[in-house]
Amino acid sequence: MQWTTLLTLALAAPSSAVVRFHCSQLVVERLDPLVNPGSSPSSHVHQIVGGDSFNATMDPKKDMPGESTCTSCQFSEDFSNYWTAVLYFRAQNGSYKRVPQLGNNQFTDAIGGLTVYYMQDPIYDSGQKSKVTAFQPGFRMFIGDIYARTLAEAARFRQLTYTCLDTFVTRAPEIMAFPNRPCKEGIMTSIRFPTCWDGKNLDSPDHMSHMSYPETGTFESAGPCPSTHPVRTSQVMFEVVWDTKPFNDLEWPKDGSNPFVWSFGDATGYANHADYVFGWKDDALQRILDTPCYFNCTEAGSKMQSVASMNNCTQKRRVDEDIDSWLQVLPGGYQAEYGPTSA
Numbered sequence: 001m002q003w004t005t006l007l008t009l010a011l012a013a014p015s016s017a018v019v020r021f022h023c024s025q026l027v028v029e030r031l032d033p034l035v036n037p038g039s040s041p042s043s044h045v046h047q048i049v050g051g052d053s054f055n056a057t058m059d060p061k062k063d064m065p066g067e068s069t070c071t072s073c074q075f076s077e078d079f080s081n082y083w084t085a086v087l088y089f090r091a092q093n094g095s096y097k098r099v100p101q102l103g104n105n106q107f108t109d110a111i112g113g114l115t116v117y118y119m120q121d122p123i124y125d126s127g128q129k130s131k132v133t134a135f136q137p138g139f140r141m142f143i144g145d146i147y148a149r150t151l152a153e154a155a156r157f158r159q160l161t162y163t164c165l166d167t168f169v170t171r172a173p174e175i176m177a178f179p180n181r182p183c184k185e186g187i188m189t190s191i192r193f194p195t196c197w198d199g200k201n202l203d204s205p206d207h208m209s210h211m212s213y214p215e216t217g218t219f220e221s222a223g224p225c226p227s228t229h230p231v232r233t234s235q236v237m238f239e240v241v242w243d244t245k246p247f248n249d250l251e252w253p254k255d256g257s258n259p260f261v262w263s264f265g266d267a268t269g270y271a272n273h274a275d276y277v278f279g280w281k282d283d284a285l286q287r288i289l290d291t292p293c294y295f296n297c298t299e300a301g302s303k304m305q306s307v308a309s310m311n312n313c314t315q316k317r318r319v320d321e322d323i324d325s326w327l328q329v330l331p332g333g334y335q336a337e338y339g340p341t342s343a
């Protein structure tokens, strides 16, 4: 990802919206209103950011801006919820320890969480000029396959990747499996959601089929949307920084395999996945996407809160269980699962 190129071009000519902002950690616990609605606990541990109306059940008619008292996101009108699974380190004695998260580049004061992009055009194209349709209240989506354990199974999901952070701002190469070497400054996961909407359904049974990747090519190559999913949306992308530094000096597997495991047991990395529940206030997202701005999009009339107030918006864990000490089993009963070739 040619981040420096974008930075240079965009600073020189901020002619269109480049929306990138951070959201601090709201809560880390076993809740998942999209895939396991009503279940408390849900199957596996997640790290969640956004509006504090997040709950085990989230009716699509729920008024997320209205029911939230705060948001952990920088845009104070964004009460959406964004979440992913969490990483654990698996020690050689078989115990697991949760990997903490860090704020991202330019958000080092943020407590954990993730960075969100809403992209109209590929990030390395300074243009970001295409007209895109914002999501609507009640909209939600999921991307990835928690059962994928091989590259072939993960291949249909474009660009759910890992970057081994040799420096805090390393952005390449992006790989599809967990890095198999210690990464000096941590591991970044990047998740890119599909960008073509069927224009009708706010959700679907698998939480994916109301959305589609472009018919040919990719979002990056400006591929066209298929006729079944004709409405072009912005690309929602997450970046999550996992602070693997504390584990680099512990003993690693002798066979060169990686010691990290997703909270649902995947030790390959191919089951990277994420969830999104739209919850922007009124037309705030569309306004931002239609207004030339760069990161700091106050031009669109949107308030941006300080990192201190983002960090201030947290939820108490409602699922009472130990997720943070050295554990013999991952919360929910999972153990590390390796792909067919590395068993």
Ligand SMILES: *[C@@H]1O[C@H](CO)[C@@H](O)[C@H](O)[C@H]1NC(C)=O
Pocket (backbone or CB within 6 Å): 052, 053, 054, 055, 056
């Ligand atoms: C979550 O849902 C429960 C049960 O409906 C409710 O009692 C609680 O107030 C909700 N919490 C939040 C933060 O909305």
Ligand SMILES: *[C@@H]1O[C@H](CO)[C@@H](O)[C@H](O)[C@H]1NC(C)=O
Pocket (backbone or CB within 6 Å): 091, 092, 093, 094, 095, 250, 326
């Ligand atoms: C397992 O290994 C980790 C890392 O060395 C250590 O902190 C932990 O106490 C060990 N657990 C047990 C049960 O020996």
Ligand SMILES: *[C@@H]1O[C@H](CO)[C@@H](O)[C@H](O)[C@H]1NC(C)=O
Pocket (backbone or CB within 6 Å): 074, 296, 298, 304, 305, 306
């Ligand atoms: C947005 O930009 C203005 C002007 O440069 C600055 O004063 C403000 O602190 C910035 N806000 C955020 C949240 O970065």
Ligand SMILES: *[C@@H]1O[C@H](CO)[C@@H](O)[C@H](O)[C@H]1NC(C)=O
Pocket (backbone or CB within 6 Å): 308, 309, 312
């Ligand atoms: C954080 O929350 C506390 C308690 O609600 C409040 O007193 C304080 O002003 C808040 N700080 C910021 C920066 O929002």
